[in-house]
Amino acid sequence: MQPNTCAAFACFTTKCIVDSTKMGENETKEVATDTSEHVWFPFVFENSTHRDGAIYENTLLRKEWFGFDFADRNETRLEPMMLTKTTKSCLYYQGFCRFHFAKHMLQFFSLTLAKSPVSSGPVQLYGYIAVRDKRDCMLNYVFNHRRDDPVSVQQGSLIEMTGPKRAIKVGSAVLVEFDMRIKNGEQEEDDLQLIDSAMACINEIPWKPIKHRIVGKCGTVDMSFASVEHAVEATIEIVILEVQRCFSLSVSSCIYAMQDYEEIPLFHGTIDQSRGLARFVVAVMLDTDMLLKFKVGNDVIRYRTFKAKQHGCVSRRIKLEFASFMMKVTWSTI
Numbered sequence: 001m002q003p004n005t006c007a008a009f010a011c012f013t014t015k016c017i018v019d020s021t022k023m024g025e026n027e028t029k030e031v032a033t034d035t036s037e038h039v040w041f042p043f044v045f046e047n048s049t050h051r052d053g054a055i056y057e058n059t060l061l062r063k064e065w066f067g068f069d070f071a072d073r074n075e076t077r078l079e080p081m082m083l084t085k086t087t088k089s090c091l092y093y094q095g096f097c098r099f100h101f102a103k104h105m106l107q108f109f110s111l112t113l114a115k116s117p118v119s120s121g122p123v124q125l126y127g128y129i130a131v132r133d134k135r136d137c138m139l140n141y142v143f144n145h146r147r148d149d150p151v152s153v154q155q156g157s158l159i160e161m162t163g164p165k166r167a168i169k170v171g172s173a174v175l176v177e178f179d180m181r182i183k184n185g186e187q188e189e190d191d192l193q194l195i196d197s198a199m200a201c202i203n204e205i206p207w208k209p210i211k212h213r214i215v216g217k218c219g220t221v222d223m224s225f226a227s228v229e230h231a232v233e234a235t236i237e238i239v240i241l242e243v244q245r246c247f248s249l250s251v252s253s254c255i256y257a258m259q260d261y262e263e264i265p266l267f268h269g270t271i272d273q274s275r276g277l278a279r280f281v282v283a284v285m286l287d288t289d290m291l292l293k294f295k296v297g298n299d300v301i302r303y304r305t306f307k308a309k310q311h312g313c314v315s316r317r318i319k320l321e322f323a324s325f326m327m328k329v330t331w332s333t334i
Contacts, residue, residue, distance in 0.1 A: 039211045039222065048198040050179040055198060065175060068137045076138040080166040080235045080281050084332045086311050096287075097310045100333040105231040105283035106131065106168040106201065107255070108142050108161060108223065109209040109264050115220035116155035117182065117192060124150035125159065125194065127180035129223065134172045135334070140164045143180075147191075150183050158265055159221070167233035167283055167334050174201040182218060192218040201225075208258040226257055231283040232308050234290055235330040236266070238277045244322035246272040247297055253282050254291040261291070271323070284308040292327060294318060 045061055047054040055061065055070050062070065083100055091098045116123050126147045130139040141163045145151055153159050168174065176199050182192040195216035206229035211222040238251065251267040266280045284290045286308050294302045304316040306329045313330040 039213050041215070042199050042212045044197045044199050044214065049196045050177070051193065051196055055177075061198075065173070067134065068132050068175060072138065074138055076136055076140045076165055078136050078166050080233055080279075081330050081332045082166075082334070084311055084313065084330050090311070097333075100310050102230040102232050102286040102310065103334060104170040104206060105228050105233070105334075106133075106170050106174055106225060107209075107228045107231075107257075107264070107283040108164070108225045109262060110222075110224045111143060111159040111161055112211070112222040112224070113153045113155055113157055113159055113219065114213060114222045115215075116153075117218050119155050122152040122154045124183035125153050125180055126150040126183060127178070127194070129176065129178040129180070129221075131164065131168050132175045132177065133169045135169050139177070140166065140168060147181075147183065147188060158268075160265070160268065162278070164281055166281055167231070167332075169334055170201070170227050175199075176201065176223070178214065178221075180216075180221065194219045195221050206258060208260070209262050226262075228255070228257055228283045228285055230286050232286050232310055233332045233334055234282045234284045234306070234308065235332070236280040236282060236292065237328045237330070238267075238292075239275070239326045240271055240277070241274055241324045241326055243271060243274050246270060247322065250293075250295040251277070252293045252295075253280070254293060255282060255284050256288040257285070263293070286310065290329070292316075292329075294325060296320065296323070 047058045048061060049055060086097070089099045111129065113125070126145045126149070128141055129143040130141045132139060142161055143159060144162050151160065178198070179196045180194040182194050184191045193216065195214045206227045209224045209226040211224045214221045214223065236253065249267065249269060249271050250265070253264045253266055254261045255264065264282060267277050282290065288308050290306045290308055292304045292306070300320065302318045304318065304327060306314055309331045310333050311331055313328060315326065315328045318325040
């Protein structure tokens with residue numbers, strides 16, 4: 001299905017890979033790690049670059065997006081979990097609140113450094129990818145790293161997301177802004193511009209995750225996102241407890257999107273002590289199961305299931321010989 005979110009110059013289909021995974025603990029679902037994937041070349045606004053200030057002087061862009069103040073680079077002030085608790089207005093019927101409704105939400109599934117000026121080794125990336133919606137028209141960062149805190153990424157590898165801070169509403173036009181650079185020496189003027197511009201997403205119709213390929217001066221970034229229908233906001237909090245030895249950990253969320261479960265990488269790293277992970281916000285279709293997948297080392301995989309609700313929170317636990325995990329998922333409408 002072709003989304004009308006962004007005008008595309010061309011597209012091509014990549015190989016389909018489907019993985020059916022047995023969950024264990026009496027939980028079995030099919031999780032599609034990749035499905036008939038398409039890569040789109042979206043329309044990027046002319047004269048919308050940030051480094052040279054062109055986006056701030058673009059009168060046509062300001063006219064079309066009159067509610068957005070492009071000069072305001074502050075992060076959204078809205079927090080997640082704003083409607084977690086039930087209120088006096090809540091009216092439940094057959095288990096669902098009839099006052100607070102699920103809404104279509106934009107969900108980023110992954111970011112990938114598709115092409116790099118250095119093919120044989122990692123580069124250091126910094127900058128941001130952010131989304132503006134009509135909830136407050138301010139920047140909601142999906143990726144955000146300063147120059148003094150870059151991330152090391154190889155060509156073809158995932159770029160770990162740092163957001164969004166709260167759910168992204170698709171009830172009206174959404175703008176995606178990005179300015180990413182490659183650190184290339186001691187001085188910022190020596191750095192390479194990876195991508196810098198803005199693009200629009202204007203369609204509410206749900207679709208499967210599609211990689212939107214942004215071709216820049218010194219490389220290419222793939223942004224995989226989709227509109228999730230009738231969604232609620234899931235805020236995921238994870239704490240690692242009782243660590244007995246060092247181990248590698250990968251955490252991802254699997255959500256239902258257009259007849260398949262799609263995986264969203266949340267965290268990948270080494271754990272050597274008790275700690276809490278960053279808070280993650282994910283859009284989940286109401287009354288479907290969200291799966292949290294924990295991969296410990298190379299062969300230990302555990303899943304926990306959470307049914308998407310309009311309000312409330314649920315906690316689960318995983319206990320292994322050398323560590324235990326406590327997770328809490330808080331549900332909210334927006």
